[in-house]
Amino acid sequence: MRFAWQMVRHRFASFAGTFVAITLGVAVVAGAATLYLSSRPEAPERYSASPVLVRSPSVGENDYGEPEYESWTATEATGLATRLAKLPGVTAAAADPMFYVQRLIDGRATGDPEAARLDGHAWSSAALGGYRLAAGTAPDRAGEVAMAGSPPGTRIDVLTAEGPATWTVTGTTDGPGFYVPDAVALRMSPGVRVIGLTIDGDAATVATAARGVAGSSGEVVTGGERDSLEPASVTRVRWLGAQLLIALVGLGAFAAVFVVASTCALSAAQRRREIGLLRAVGATPGQVRRMMYAETLVIAVLAALAGLPIGALTAPLLAGPFVDAGLEPAGFTGTVQPLALAGAFLLGVVVALAGVAVVARRASRAPALDALRDAAVEWRAMTLLRWIAGVAAAVGGVVLLARLSAMSITVRSTAGLGGAMLLLTAAALLAPVVIVPLVRLATWPWRRAATGMLVREGTLVAVRRVASTAAPVLLTVGFTVLLTGTIATIDNIQGVDDAAKLPAATVVAPDGVPGLSDTAVTAQTGTSRLPTRVLITHGGGTAGYDAAGVPATEFAELTAPTASPSRSATPGATPSKPAGSGATPGKSATPGGSPGETARSGGTPGRTPGSDGQSGVVLDPATAKELGAARGTVLELRWADGTDERVPVRAVVAAEPGVLLPRELVRRHDPAALTDVVLLDGPPVAVAGARVMPVRDYVQIDIDEEGRLVDLFLAVLIGLTVGYTGLAVANTLLMATAARRDEFRALRLAGATTGQVLRVTSAEAVLAVAVGTALAALVAVISLEGVRSAVEAELDRAVPLVVPWGAAVAVTVVCGLVAVAATAGPVLRHRGLTAGGGS
Incomplete structure (x- = not known):
């Protein structure tokens, strides 16, 4: 390890790319994991003063994998609550019937529509959250309510499932929600699913006694089990955020492995003579592998320690944007999660060692004679394993796309995407094979010009460097075009297809409410369910x-x-x-x-x-x-x-x-x-919580909401991918360009100016990016056509292909700018080299 530490200290520039890649990877994983672990189900605040809860029994799971609960009738709930209230240590037992209610201000519904579904409660259940009256008295009859924010005697307009109503505030509470008399709440709610207990004894003892009373007709939950009572709507919001966070962790780890492997491969190629000298003085292949593992381990530990605080400090700052984007429920905050930090540190080290594994094995086989070689020409760009993997991926992708028409309609889209990914992987693996003809073709018009000849020949003798630059560009541009193109193609046809199924031209839809009340429905002439x-x-x-x-x-x-x-x-x-x-x-x-x-x-x-x-x-x-x-x-x-x-x-x-x-x-x-919507057969009638719109606009509401989430996911994932691609390209070119000082010195001795050298290196960088983009565009368009045909077969109607060239151009330009900047840095740094300059 001491030798590895000395190597890292004196050659840190060679490991800079690996250090940055692991630092960013650990930061992404630490931040995403912190947010993920912070977003765990929580018991509703209205049960904060009830350590023991009894809920109605479950009868299995629904289509979302959530428990399916039956409800108690009002009679069963009040009877069970009465029996539970008599247990030793129980100060009160209250059923918690919930119903929809939303306040109207100037005729418009206010507040969160989905949360409003559960905003109505019985007055006795206010004690379950420890809520008390700050002023006034408890509601006693229909039309009375206790709530926060309004003084006693206030008349408020509300909207319920029946329709608009006017209630009188009899008391001001210190907690959220609308609390009405128990009998009224039981009548307005669809059964009861929770009974809460307030206690002055031991929670475990009370829970045991409560289980004896509830028997098979209820489930007693305490402690952390109470978190399972989180509303399903909130849990689904957390699920959306979790999908993005899991994708970030996976993509961050994969990209880090990719960049580390690419960096180590190029570093090993540049150190071929050095490794040959070690072999010449007696170093065994095992010792060479251990040296490379030790160097990478030192870099990984340092980089992970640098990335952890970045992720830990960034996570809380992202909580707000996640809530605003609808990926986390209101009130969500990021908290310190030691497990997330420990896992990110460990993952960073494992990822680094995984990235160097294959490279170390190949480098350890370098012959001692390599120490005598001085030429920079690469001897072999493709290994046997790379040939096998590349050809296998290409064959697999072609077979999948060719057999789409023979597959079941339900799996065609998935198979098409799988085939596209295989072809992209094959293109990346086989890039060194196709680079030579592509470079010859691209540089043919300038083959006789001095700059063109230098770019052409310099690229052809450095296929590995070009492939290392083109591969991340290929994957990024390919995935960008494939993902955005698939979604754009489907979205382009989905709205028209859904609208064509609707038999009405105009509908009455909810306006700031989760659904239409009976009053809104009966006021219209039309059909509803x-x-x-x-x-x-x-x-x-x-x-x-x-x-x-x-x-x-x-x-x-x-x-x-x-x-x-x-x-x-x-x-x-x-x-x-x-x-x-x-x-x-x-x-x-x-x-x-x-x-x-x-x-x-x-x-x-x-x-x-x-x-x-x-x-x-x-x-x-x-x-x-x-x-x-x-x-x-x-x-x-x-x-x-x-x-x-x-x-x-x-x-x-x-x-x-x-x-x-x-x-x-x-x-x-x-x-x-x-009611979700009313299809009109006559003129609309204006009512609270309802709006009139064309059927196409009604369908588009949900399409736009799904599209917003999909666009957000794509932006984050593509942004992260482009970031790592830029890092891989910059690192490859920085290392390669820095190692070409002797070549640049020869050009200066031949009379080339710094500007001319910059034009050569910039042209080489742009050429490498162009090669990667061309391969990506070819594979993506072929794959998109396969996906388009699969969607066309599923919908049984013509589907036009939408190719997002704008996204591809934007990603390509970013990669090109990074590549040019990465090559310019080392050239400008050594622009003063002359015939007598140092090496």
Whole structure:
């Protein structure tokens, strides 16, 4: 290690690229990991004074992998809370029914629409957050509310699932939320899923006693388990941020390995004579490898120690932008995470050693005779392993793209992207092979000019240097064109395709609210559906399904005896939002059976609900097949409010979503449900929380939101890739140019000026970047055409190819500027070299 330390001290310039790459890699990983570990689920603030919580039982997982919970009915929740309140050490037990409420100011909804879904609570649950009255009295009857920010006696306008209302503030609280009388809250909420306990005893003892009372009808959580009660909407926001952070960690580690390997390979090539001398004086291949590992380890430790504080200090500064971008929930902050710092340090060292592994093995085999060689000509640009890997990647990419038409439609896009990545990898590996003909072709017009001849011949005898410069440019430009082109091609057709599916020209959509109230819906002449979530028991298990309530006339038409099983949904049916913008209809993964009670309110003893023609359910063929149901089958259905009902299948038709119910029943059992959109059949009526827009604009809202997130991801990932590419190019050219001092001295002796030398080196750098860009453009366009054909087959309509040349040009210009600057530095530094100058 002492010898390695001395080598690093005296030749630090040779290791500068490796040092910077590892420093940046560790900083990126440390910062991203710090943010990731800081963004963990947290129990809602309204439970901060309740160390023991009881939640309703789970019946499996939904399509997002989140637990699917059944609700207690109001009667069950209040009964269980009463029994829990009698336990020793419990000072109070309160059910926490939640419902949608949003304040209106000057007729417009205020606040976060998604958070408003859970802003309404029962007054007794205020104690679970330790909230108290700062003034006034508790609400006692319908139309009264306690809240923060308004003095007692204030009249406020609010919007609920029923519609606009005016409430009187009876008390001012010291915590957020709208608190109404318990009976009112239970009536406005779709069941209860949480009961909180305030205690004056030991939490573990109280929790044990509470489990005995709750039994199978509830799950008791304490300590860190309470964090699992974080709202699903908040968890999904954290998930978006986590994807970007994970991508940053992976890309940072990969790019660091790439730059370290490239740097070490070039350094080893430049030290070939030095290594030959070591072999000549008796150094074994093992000793040479250990020397290179030791040098890299010294650099890695120093670089990691430099990168850790950069990442740790940067992470908290990024918390705000992450919240603003919608990648983290409001209030998120970055905190010091020792595990993240330790992991980043270790990863930096491992990445450095991984980057030097192959290079050290090759360098250790250098023969002792290399010490006698003085020529700068490279003996072999391609190794056998590189040939094999490059050809295999090329064949794999061509085969994948050629066989796209024979593959299943559902996997064509993925296979196309995989083929593109294989071709890019092949182009990078085989670059030394194609560089020679490309350079000859590019420099042909200037082959007789002095500068052109020098650029041409200097490049042809330094294929390794050109390949090391072109490879990162190739990968960066290729990935940029491929990713942005694929997204642009799909986005170009998606909006038109989604709008074409909608049968109405104008819609009434939410305006600053999460959905439309009943008042907003009934004021319009048009068609709508009221979404809800139901649990259906079948095959010994219980599964969650997205369902929708339809007007009585539409339900009667769907269930008419003459309805065809293959019939489509009636014209004017509410459209589902574009893929990715909402819950996916269909079955949720549900292991096991349904816990809790099986006899609940909702059904009439001795008679199947729906036999009078006023109830029942309509299924689409796919859902009916999952449930093993047909017309006349009786299903065990559990509503959002926790009540059970046996409902008959009235019809099986091609409708979306897969479960349709009478709207009146959905509203009765899900009083907090909100309508997504109304398709107008007549003139619109202005109401609070609603706006009129063309159907194309309504569809574009979700497309734009998804596009904003995708663009953000692309900008960050491409920015990081370009940064590492610039580092790789600069490091390669700095090291290579610095090692060519004898060559530059010869040019000066032959009469060349500093400007002429700069033109030669700059032309070489630009040529290397141009070669990488040309290869990237060729591979990317071929790959994009394969992806385009796959998308065209999936959509069954013509899809024009969109090539983002602007992004490619921008990335290429950045790489070119970095390359020219990197070559100019060493030349200008040694511009005073003369015939008698030192070496």
